[in-house]
Amino acid sequence: MNSPSTYILALDQGTTSSRAIIFRHDGTVVAKSQQEFPQLLPQPGHVEHDPEAIWESQLKVAQDAIGRAQIEPTQISAVGVTNQRETTVVWERSNGKAVGNAIVWQSRITSPICDRLKAEGVEPLIRSRTGLVVDPYFSGTKLQYILDQTPGLRQRAEKGEILFGTIDSFLLWRLTGGRVHVTDYTNACRTLLFNIHTLDWDDELLKVLNIPRAMLPKVVDSSGVVGHTNADLLGCEIPIAGIAGDQQAATFGQACFDVGDAKNTYGTGCFLLLNTGATAVQSENKILTTIGWGIGGKITYCLEGAVFIAGAVVQWLRDGLGVIQESTDVERLAASVPDSGGVYLVPAFVGLGAPYWDPYARGTIIGITRGTTAAHLARAAVESMAFQSWELLEAMERDAGLQLKTLKVDGGASVNDALMQFQADLLDATVRRPTVAETTALGAAYLAGLAVGYWPDQQSVRDNWQLDKEFTPAMTSELRDRRRAYWKRAVARSLQWEDVGV
Numbered sequence: 001m002n003s004p005s006t007y008i009l010a011l012d013q014g015t016t017s018s019r020a021i022i023f024r025h026d027g028t029v030v031a032k033s034q035q036e037f038p039q040l041l042p043q044p045g046h047v048e049h050d051p052e053a054i055w056e057s058q059l060k061v062a063q064d065a066i067g068r069a070q071i072e073p074t075q076i077s078a079v080g081v082t083n084q085r086e087t088t089v090v091w092e093r094s095n096g097k098a099v100g101n102a103i104v105w106q107s108r109i110t111s112p113i114c115d116r117l118k119a120e121g122v123e124p125l126i127r128s129r130t131g132l133v134v135d136p137y138f139s140g141t142k143l144q145y146i147l148d149q150t151p152g153l154r155q156r157a158e159k160g161e162i163l164f165g166t167i168d169s170f171l172l173w174r175l176t177g178g179r180v181h182v183t184d185y186t187n188a189c190r191t192l193l194f195n196i197h198t199l200d201w202d203d204e205l206l207k208v209l210n211i212p213r214a215m216l217p218k219v220v221d222s223s224g225v226v227g228h229t230n231a232d233l234l235g236c237e238i239p240i241a242g243i244a245g246d247q248q249a250a251t252f253g254q255a256c257f258d259v260g261d262a263k264n265t266y267g268t269g270c271f272l273l274l275n276t277g278a279t280a281v282q283s284e285n286k287i288l289t290t291i292g293w294g295i296g297g298k299i300t301y302c303l304e305g306a307v308f309i310a311g312a313v314v315q316w317l318r319d320g321l322g323v324i325q326e327s328t329d330v331e332r333l334a335a336s337v338p339d340s341g342g343v344y345l346v347p348a349f350v351g352l353g354a355p356y357w358d359p360y361a362r363g364t365i366i367g368i369t370r371g372t373t374a375a376h377l378a379r380a381a382v383e384s385m386a387f388q389s390w391e392l393l394e395a396m397e398r399d400a401g402l403q404l405k406t407l408k409v410d411g412g413a414s415v416n417d418a419l420m421q422f423q424a425d426l427l428d429a430t431v432r433r434p435t436v437a438e439t440t441a442l443g444a445a446y447l448a449g450l451a452v453g454y455w456p457d458q459q460s461v462r463d464n465w466q467l468d469k470e471f472t473p474a475m476t477s478e479l480r481d482r483r484r485a486y487w488k489r490a491v492a493r494s495l496q497w498e499d500v501g502v
Contacts, residue, residue, distance in 0.1 A: 006077045008449045009065070009238070010441035011058055013083045013167050014246065015104065015268040016315070018057040020065035021441040022076070025454070027464035029438060031069035033061035040101060045108035045350055045359075045498075051089050051098035054167065055174050062234060073235030078225075079175075080242030080448030082249035082440050083167035085190045088142035090153075090215075091170065093163050096178055099153065102167070103142040106269075106308055106350045110141035111359045117141075122208055129195045129202050131280060131289025135357050137306065139166060140192030144209045157215040164215045166190070168243050172227065175240060180227035183217040184243035185294035194219070196280055196291055199299065222248070222293040223447040242448030246440045247271040248292050251302065253443030254408045254434065255462040262396075262404055264389050264423075265440065266413035269353070270307035272392045274400060275300065285395035286355040293447070303399055305354040305392025309347040310385045311413050316349070317381055323374045331416050334379040342367040344387075344490035345380040348497075355395040356495065364494035367486075385413060386423040387487040393427060406430045410439040417469070425475035426483065435468040 007030055012019040016039065021032040035057040040048040066073055086105035091098045103109060114134045117123065123134045132138055143164055147154040156162045165173065166187045172180050188194040188201075193211060195202040201216055220226055222244045228237040244252065247265060251273045254263040259277040264270060273292065280289050280301045292302040314330045317323045324330055344366050346352075351359035365377070397403055407429055413419055414433055424431040436442055449455045475483075 006075050006454070007069070007071060008078055008080065008445040008454055009062065009076045010080045010082065010445040010448070011062055011171065012246070012441040012444065013054060013058050013081070013171060015084045015106070018054065018061050019441065020058070020061040021438055021445070022065050022069045022071070023442060023445045027436055027442055029436065030071075031065050032438070033064035033068060035061050047104040047107040047350070048101035049087065049104055051091070051102050051170060054102070055171070058171060059233060066234065073238065076238050077454045078239045078241040078448040078452045079229060080444030080446075081168050081171055081240065082244050082246050082444035083171065083187070085166060085187060085245035085247065086137055086139050087167050088139045088146065088164070089167065089170045090143070090146050090162060090164050091173070093161055093178075096173055099150065099162065100146065103146065105137055107142070108136045108350055108359045110136040110145050113141040113144060114359070117208070125208075126192060126205060129197070129205060130189065130192055131196050131282070132190070132192055133286060133288070133357050136359055137308070137353065138190055138192045140205070140209050140211065143211055147210070154210070154212065158212040160214040162215055163217070165217050168245070169217045172240060172243070175229045175233065176227040177230045181217045182220050182226050184220055184222045185291045185299065186222055186245040186248040187243070188219045189291040190245060196289065196301070221295055221297065223295045223451045225451055239452060240448070241451035242444050242446070244293060244444055244447055247273055247304065248290070248302070249443030249447070250410055250440040251275070251443065252293055252446055253439035253441070254410060255465045256408065257458055257462065260402060261408075263408040263410065263439075266310055266385055266409065266411035266419075268310065268312045270310035270385055270389050270392070272305045272389055272396065273302045274396050275302055276400065277301065281399055283395070283399045285398050286357055287392070287395050287399055288354065295450070303396050305396055307385070307388040307392065308351065308353045309349050310388065311411070312349070313345070313347040313381045313384060314413070316347070317378060323378060330378050330382060331418065333375050334382045335418055337373070337375040337379055340380040340383055341372055341376040342369070343372055343376045343380040344487060345377065345384050346490050346494040347381070347384050348494045352491070352494070354392055356491070358495050360496050360498040361494045362497040364490060366490050366493060382416065382419050383422060386419060386426050389423060390426045390484065404429050406432055408432050408434065410434065410437055420471045421474070424471040424473045425480060428473045428480065431471040433468045435466040
C-alpha cells in the first residue's frame, strides 16, 4: 500500500474543457484545474476541435493542479485518463501532429455515410458485433470521412504512417512521447469497428468502412500500467495506469459494480448506464450495448442511453440567446416560476440520440403564449434534461426486464436540486447524489489506483462512496403521466425536420 502522502492524478478531457484533479485515498479532491477550449462549428450540425488546443489545455491543467496541490510530482502514484468518447483524431506517427481537426462526437457530418450503410443493409451486422446503431455519433464513420477527404491518406495509413485514436489514445501518445499507441475496451467499443464479443478489432467491419487495421491502437484493460509520462511534462515519469471513456469512468466512480446498478451523468450530454454484468444484453429498444470496463481480462457490460444535448442547452441559453450571463444563473431564473408554463423545449440541436437516433431532428420550442417569459424558457430547457433521461430509462427497463428503484447521478447539472427533484418525480424512483460530484475523474483515478495498489480492491472503492442528498418522488401519477405525454408530443414535432425533401 502506498503511503498517505501519495496521490492519484486524473486527467479528464471533456467536450468543452480539459480538467485535472488530484485525489486522496478517501476519494476526496486535493486540487483541481480546468480550462475551456474553443468549439469549432464550420457548418450547421458539424462540430470540430483543434487537437493542439486539447493537448495544450490538458497539459496546462495537469501542471497547474500539481502546483495548486503543493505536492511534488514524485508523490503521484499513477495517472488515470478519461475522455470525451467517439471524438476522432488522426495523426502522423513520425511527429504526433494531427492531420486536421478532430471530429467531435456531436458532429452530424457523416450522416450521408450512415444513410448509405443502412441502405446497404449492414446495420444488423454492425449491431450484432458492436452493440451500437449506425449513427454519425460513433468514430468509425468519422474516420472513414477523414480518410476519404485527403488524397493518399488511406494509403499512408495502410503503411502505418498515419494513426487513428479517440482522445485517450491521442493524449497517451503525447504523454509518452510517442511510445504508446493504445486504447482501452471502453473507448474501442464506441468506434463501430470493435467486436464486443471477441474483444478484437473486427476485420469484416474494417472492410465495410474501408479502415486500415495498421492505424488502429492496441486495445488494453481499463486498469493496468500501459506506460509512463515523459519526465519533462509533469516533473517526473509517472505510471499511466487507468483509461476509460467518460461515461464508463463515471459509472465506475459511482461504484455501480452490481448488476442493476445505474448512474446518469448530466454533462454536455446526458448518459445513463445500467450494469448488466458478464452479459451483453442486446437491446430491442434502440439502446446501446457497451463495455463498462475491462479489468484483468474480465469484461463488465452495460446498457447505455445517450442524450446529445443536456447541459449544452444551458450554454445555448447563455451564448446563443443571451438569456443568462453565467451558466450558474439558470437555476435561479428557472426557479423564479412555478413551472414551465406549458412550454416544452426539445434540444435536438445536433439531432436526437437514444431512443430515436434521428440525425435529422432539430430543436423545437412549443407551447409558447403571450405569457411566456425567459424564465419559462429556462425552466423548459432544464426540464428537457430530465425528460430525455426518463426516455432512456424507460427503454432500458424494457430491455433489462427490471424496474429501477434508485438512480445515482453526477455531472455539472446534478447540483441543481430542482432538476434532481423533477428527475425523481418523472422517473418515479429515488435519485441519489454523492458528496464527490467529480465521479468521471474519480473513476479514472480508481482504475489507475487499483492497478498500482493505491486502493486494494473494488470494495475499498465502494466504501468511499458517500451520499450528499437523496430525492424521492413527490409528483402525482396523473401529473407525471400528463407531463410525459406532452413531452412525447413535443419530440414528435422535432423529428426528421431536415429530411423533408424541401
